[in-house]
Amino acid sequence: xxxxxxxxxxxxxxxxxxxxxxxxxxxxxxxxxxxxxxxxxxxxxxxxxxxxxxxxxxxxxxxxxxxxxxxxxxxxxxxxxxxxxxxxxxxxxxxxxxxxxxxxxxxxxxxxxxxxxxxxxxxxxxxxxxxxxxxxxxxxxxxxxxxxxxxxxxxxxxxxxxxxxxxxxxxxxxxxxxxxxxxxxxxxxxxxxxxxxxxxxxxxxxxxxxxxx
Amino acid sequence: xxxxxxxxxxxxxxxxxxxxxxxxxxxxxxxxxxxxxxxxxxxxxxxxxxxxxxxxxxxxxxxxxxxxxxxxxxxxxxxxxxxxxxxxxxxxxxxxxxxxxxxxxxxxxxxxxxxxxxxxxxxxxxxxxxxxxxxxxxxxxxxxxxxxxxxxxxxxxxxxxxxxxxxxxxxxxxxxxxxxxxxxxxxxxxxxxxxxxxxxxxxxxxxxxxxxxxxxxxxxxxxxxxxxxxxxxxxxxxxxxxxxxxxxxxxxxxxxxxxxxxxxxxxxxxxxxxxxxxxxxxxxxxxxxxxxxxxxxxxxxxxxxxxxxxxxxxxxxxxxxxxxx
Numbered sequence: 001x002x003x004x005x006x007x008x009x010x011x012x013x014x015x016x017x018x019x020x021x022x023x024x025x026x027x028x029x030x031x032x033x034x035x036x037x038x039x040x041x042x043x044x045x046x047x048x049x050x051x052x053x054x055x056x057x058x059x060x061x062x063x064x065x066x067x068x069x070x071x072x073x074x075x076x077x078x079x080x081x082x083x084x085x086x087x088x089x090x091x092x093x094x095x096x097x098x099x100x101x102x103x104x105x106x107x108x109x110x111x112x113x114x115x116x117x118x119x120x121x122x123x124x125x126x127x128x129x130x131x132x133x134x135x136x137x138x139x140x141x142x143x144x145x146x147x148x149x150x151x152x153x154x155x156x157x158x159x160x161x162x163x164x165x166x167x168x169x170x171x172x173x174x175x176x177x178x179x180x181x182x183x184x185x186x187x188x189x190x191x192x193x194x195x196x197x198x199x200x201x202x203x204x205x206x207x208x209x210x211x212x213x
Numbered sequence: 214x215x216x217x218x219x220x221x222x223x224x225x226x227x228x229x230x231x232x233x234x235x236x237x238x239x240x241x242x243x244x245x246x247x248x249x250x251x252x253x254x255x256x257x258x259x260x261x262x263x264x265x266x267x268x269x270x271x272x273x274x275x276x277x278x279x280x281x282x283x284x285x286x287x288x289x290x291x292x293x294x295x296x297x298x299x300x301x302x303x304x305x306x307x308x309x310x311x312x313x314x315x316x317x318x319x320x321x322x323x324x325x326x327x328x329x330x331x332x333x334x335x336x337x338x339x340x341x342x343x344x345x346x347x348x349x350x351x352x353x354x355x356x357x358x359x360x361x362x363x364x365x366x367x368x369x370x371x372x373x374x375x376x377x378x379x380x381x382x383x384x385x386x387x388x389x390x391x392x393x394x395x396x397x398x399x400x401x402x403x404x405x406x407x408x409x410x411x412x413x414x415x416x417x418x419x420x421x422x423x424x425x426x427x428x429x430x431x432x433x434x435x436x437x438x439x440x441x442x443x444x445x446x447x448x449x450x451x452x453x454x455x456x457x458x459x460x461x462x463x464x465x466x467x468x469x470x471x472x473x474x475x476x477x478x479x480x481x482x483x484x485x486x487x488x489x490x491x492x493x494x495x496x497x498x499x500x501x502x503x504x505x506x507x508x509x510x511x512x513x514x515x516x517x518x519x520x521x522x523x524x525x526x527x528x529x530x531x532x533x534x535x536x537x538x
Contacts, residue, residue, distance in 0.1 A: 008220050039216060100218040118328060142367035143272050143289070146221075147309075170370055180442060182463070183358035183368045196358030200265070200311060202328045 360443020
């Protein structure tokens, strides 16, 4: 049985009609599938069937160790959304609930190969010249969270130095403990600096720039 | 829990250039703003809709049972239906934008967004709604995201098996308590009033959970404690002035709302609680400037009232535009 309801399927298909460049969804799971690993894989395969522009690849986190290393995947379930190249856009944990929006929007952005950020924002991001790792912690019931995830993913798309992860809090309690996440969205930059809440574009980018110095 | 996949409606980008002068700018995309936009489009008024999001406060409402036409609908679903209706019309939209400043120049209103975008319009409807009211007690601001929360549906999963406090006595506090009762090990429900303002139907539901819920009416929060993480709160009994420490790990603040009217504070008359004062045709004291919904002084804040007010504001703005010509 399909994971997505008919009405959601139809709407997604409609939006994917506009896709230009091809998109590859790279999924990491394992043989005995973890909590939500199976659903994530099924979701990715289902979405790939909606458009000829989208393909899916499924790897075993343990067996395909080299692939996991190549994409720097350290936990599963994981999904990489890539286009002509790997932009650094990742989803850890299932992109369900409100985060389904983030997945769909990242596919559309990657297909276009560019994000709809303001010229000033792109200018600022262009100045980043050191690796930057953004982790956005979410819960699937948080309506504010996709705003933060989509913003971080757009930055990853625009800068070759930025890697952006959505991290589903319930799936990775050791990480929520490590970073003291008790409210979402919570954004962690380079494993140390962080802020709470979904910020508008300019403030989000200012926070990132501050952390990248 | 059944896994759900939520897909929000797509938002349309603006087609206009910044030099374009709109007949009407609507600030806010909740029920009032979206209804105003639909009415404007049907009157063929050149309209710009500027909002942080489409849906406003209703997006954080789980269940709606008093919007006519629907016996029961989820807040997001209802707002998706509103968005769908807005999408039928060629309305320019700036979503994800907040207004920093609104001014009246000689003939036009000028709007400046936080990201520096500028727009001009002949008339403006402010429908920017309300947001969560903070307690303003020591420790609160510092511990946001570290145990202090204003969004129970977002953050409840972090408090599994933990003791939490819910502050407030209205519907939103009781709804938060109902969300948390399935997750937390114990809930303290604390309010400054001596009786609950929430609808009896919600109070009855919570009273069934007596084993888990402890009630503290007529108490105020003195302090929220903890260094990097919430460690507890101190409450005080209003009549006897006795204090009590509660070792909670989460505090959900649900004490109502404040109007989003800061950006027009120096332009338009506000009432004591910061709402934009309007007459029964949604007119403010500034000609051409209207307000609708929760940000305005209209008595009673309800989805259905906000929607009606949005419609009325556009019809009044339309009359004003006709006279302007």
